[in-house]
Amino acid sequence: AQSVAQPEDQVNVAEGNPLTVKCTYSVSGNPYLFWYVQYPNRGLQFLLKYITGDNLVKGSYGFEAEFNKSQTSFHLKKPSALVSDSALYFCAVRAGTYKYIFGTGTRLKVLA
Amino acid sequence: DTAVSQTPKYLVTQMGNDKSIKCEQNLGHDTMYWYKQDSKKFLKIMFSYNNKELIINETVPNRFSPKSPDKAHLNLHINSLELGDSAVYFCASSPDWNTEAFFGQGTRLTVV
Numbered sequence: 001a002q003s004v005a006q007p008e009d010q011v012n013v014a015e016g017n018p019l020t021v022k023c024t025y026s027v028s029g030n031p032y033l034f035w036y037v038q039y040p041n042r043g044l045q046f047l048l049k050y051i052t053g054d055n056l057v058k059g060s061y062g063f064e065a066e067f068n069k070s071q072t073s074f075h076l077k078k079p080s081a082l083v084s085d086s087a088l089y090f091c092a093v094r095a096g097t098y099k100y101i102f103g104t105g106t107r108l109k110v111l112a
Numbered sequence: 113d114t115a116v117s118q119t120p121k122y123l124v125t126q127m128g129n130d131k132s133i134k135c136e137q138n139l140g141h142d143t144m145y146w147y148k149q150d151s152k153k154f155l156k157i158m159f160s161y162n163n164k165e166l167i168i169n170e171t172v173p174n175r176f177s178p179k180s181p182d183k184a185h186l187n188l189h190i191n192s193l194e195l196g197d198s199a200v201y202f203c204a205s206s207p208d209w210n211t212e213a214f215f216g217q218g219t220r221l222t223v224v
Contacts, residue, residue: 032210034212036215038153041217041218042217042218043116043202043204043215043216043217043218044155044202044204044215046212046213046214049211088153094209094210097167097168097209098143098160098162098167098168098209099157099170100157101157102154102155102156104152105153105154105155
């Protein structure tokens with residue numbers, strides 16, 4: 001079965017420190033992977049995606065993600081966290097034609 | 113201009129009623145989606161449309177009926193509302209099924 005997992009419900013990090021939000025996936029074929037961010041009472045906003053090419057993908061707001069095929073992971077990273085990065089982060093994978101599966105979300109809290 | 117807009121933003125209604133949520137996108141995208149986000153923030157796809165045609169119906173009860181009068185609109189009608197339908201419903205669009213989605217701000221439906 002195709003799936004995506006975000007093992008951490010919440011991640012706390014101090015402002016200025018690097019952050020990592022984890023995502024692992026299970027799909028048949030080549031994975032199409034996405035990260036989205038959701039701020040309170042807002043819709044999801046696209047951050048970055050991996051379809052093919054370099055394993056390190058750069059996205060919006062200084063975020064990047066590393067695709068690791070052997071570990072079936074697509075972790076979201078940022079070198080220096082900001083308080084304004086505090087939000088709910090979703091990993092998603094294409095699970096078929098016109099179908100996407102989202103992870104359960106990870107709440108990132110950046111402490112001043 | 114809002115790229116993907118939903119109306120209403122909030123909807124409170126009694127069990128058994130019928131209600132509709134409207135969605136419009138001005139991005140010229142071919143593909144539109146409805147997602148449901150429950151109280152635990154789990155996000156699940158309900159329907160996918162491409163060029164006004166239904167592509168995915170993700171085991172959604174028949175009480176939910178999407179309608180796409182044209183490529184820019186995808187409305188959701190819900191009959192005989194139940195308490196369990198309470199959730200935030202997101203409309204989204206994308207240029208095609210392989211690319212990232214643009215989300216509306218959501219409609220918070222509360223059934224009492």
